[in-house]
Every structure is written in C-alpha cells, then in structure tokens.
Amino acid sequence: MPSLVSQRMPEKMSTERAALDELLGSTVLAHVGLVVDGSAVVFPTGFAVIDDRLVIHGSTGSRWMRAIAAQEVSVTVTKVDGVVVARSTFESSMLYRSAMLFGRFETIDPADKPAVLDALSDRFIPNRSAEVRPSSKKELAATVALALPIDRWSLRVSADWPEDEESDIAGDAWAGFVRFGAPSATAEAAPDLRDGIEPPASVHELLAHPERIV
Numbered sequence: 302m303p304s305l306v307s308q309r310m311p312e313k314m315s316t317e318r319a320a321l322d323e324l325l326g327s328t329v330l331a332h333v334g335l336v337v338d339g340s341a342v343v344f345p346t347g348f349a350v351i352d353d354r355l356v357i358h359g360s361t362g363s364r365w366m367r368a369i370a371a372q373e374v375s376v377t378v379t380k381v382d383g384v385v386v387a388r389s390t391f392e393s394s395m396l397y398r399s400a401m402l403f404g405r406f407e408t409i410d411p412a413d414k415p416a417v418l419d420a421l422s423d424r425f426i427p428n429r430s431a432e433v434r435p436s437s438k439k440e441l442a443a444t445v446a447l448a449l450p451i452d453r454w455s456l457r458v459s460a461d462w463p464e465d466e467e468s469d470i471a472g473d474a475w476a477g478f479v480r481f482g483a484p485s486a487t488a489e490a491a492p493d494l495r496d497g498i499e500p501p502a503s504v505h506e507l508l509a510h511p512e513r514i515v
Contacts, residue, residue: 315456324398324456325350327380329425329514331357334375337368344369348378349424354448355402356409356421361445369406370447376402383480387463388472395459396478402454406447417446425514427506486511 315321333344344365346357355376359366383396409417418441419430436444463476470476486508488500500508507514 313457313459313461315458317456320398320458321400321451321454321456322350324380324400325355325378325451327398327513328378330378331355332377333357333369334377335368335372337365347421347425348376349421350451351417351420351448353451354407355451356417356446356448357406358418358421358444358446361443363445366445366447370408370445373403373405374449376449378402381481382460383478385459385461385463386475386477386479388465388469388474388476392463392465392469396480397459398456399458400454400456402449402451404449404453406449409446409448411441414441414444414446417448418444421446426503429503432501432503483510483512484515 329347329349331346331348333346335342335344346359348355348357350356357369377399379397379399381395381397385392385394385396387393415436418436422430462478465476488504488508490498490500
C-alpha cells in the first residue's frame with residue numbers, strides 16, 4: 302500500500318478529517334485507479350459518502366465493477382478552486398484540494414442495497430428518491446453497489462499566495478488569485494415531458510446549490 306507521507310511539498314498536506322469531509326461534500330466525481338489485464342486504468346464514477354464509506358454503483362455486468370471489487374485500489378477526488386496568478390509562468394499554479402483514498406471496496410449487502418442506492422441518488426439529486434417510485438427488483442438485481450471504508454487517505458491542499466522572486470515583485474506584473482465562484486445551473490425539460498409538469502423540489506434545490514455537485 303502506498304505511503305501516506307509526502308516527500309514533495311509536505312507543507313501542502315493536511316491531516317484534518319474535517320477538510321477531507323468538506324472536499325468529499327463538494328463534488329460527486331471520483332476516479333478509481335486499478336489494474337485490468339496487466340494495465341493501469343482510471344475509472345471515473347459518481348460517488349457519495351454514506352456511513353463513513355465512499356459508495357459507488359454500476360451494472361452487475363460491468364467488467365470494471367468486477368475488477369474494482371477484486372483488488373486493492375486508489376480513489377482520487379479533486380476540486381479546483383481557482384488559479385494562482387503569479388508574476389511569472391513558472392510560479393503560477395492552481396488553487397486545489399485533492400484527496401487520495403486507498404483500500405478495497407466491499408460489496409453492499411443486498412438487503413441494504415435499496416436504501417444505499419436511494420441515498421446515492423439523493424446525493425446527486427437532493428431528496429429525489431421521495432419523488433419517484435422505488436427501484437424494481439429487476440433494477441436492483443442489475444445494479445451492484447460497492448463501498449470503500451474511509452480509513453486510509455491523504456489530502457493535499459494548495460491555497461498559498463504566489464511565491465515570486467523579489468525582482469519580479471518589484472516589476473509591474475499583476476499577481477493574485479482568481480477564485481472560481483459557484484456555477485450557475487439551468488433546468489431543461491425533456492422533449493417528451495407532458496405539459497403542466499413543473500420541476501419538483503429536488504430540481505429547485507439542485508438549481509440553487511450546484512456547487513455541491515461540481
């Protein structure tokens with residue numbers, strides 16, 4: 302298992318669990334690194350944190366999901382918060398938070414799967430499971446849910462001002478941060494939506510807070 306101790310810029314490392322939780326709560330996109338047929342691959346997937354586990358789901362017929370469940374993996378979650386604009390291109394960089402989690406995914410028990418999948422859906426679309434029908438037996442049988450305990454991780458945070466040379470500071474170039482604010486979101490009705498059906502509360506919640514997803 303890889304070491305959690307950074308040899309490069311250790312000052313950017315954070316051991317604060319609250320900072321990790323904040324990052325995991327700010328996006329739903331993770332990348333799972335694994336080995337398939339002797340080659341390293343990275344698998345992008347949506348996730349949610351449920352009961353201190355990082356949960357993903359997919360088709361029971363997916364070779365990727367079978368491979369993920371059969372080996373030790375690494376999972377990365379990254380959020381770009383802005384750009385560090387320095388007085389030279391060499392010193393310019395990104396404002397970011399990036400976590401790596403390590404371990405082995407466990408298969409969710411079939412008895413727990415309906416509630417877990419509802420919680421996963423509600424992370425993507427707040428409270429959506431209360432607005433639609435329950436998953437059918439066929440849908441549940443076709444879906445696998447995997448959970449990774451959040452007990453081995455590292456977190457790197459880049460939030461520092463530019464470290465420019467004194468000669469550059471004395472010059473006329475601008476320096477600072479460009480922070481990315483909350484994105485805007487719009488709702489577009491499906492072409493086959495019947496007239497008179499308005500967006501529900503879950504969609505309005507998502508429109509109001511897209512920064513929780515992207």
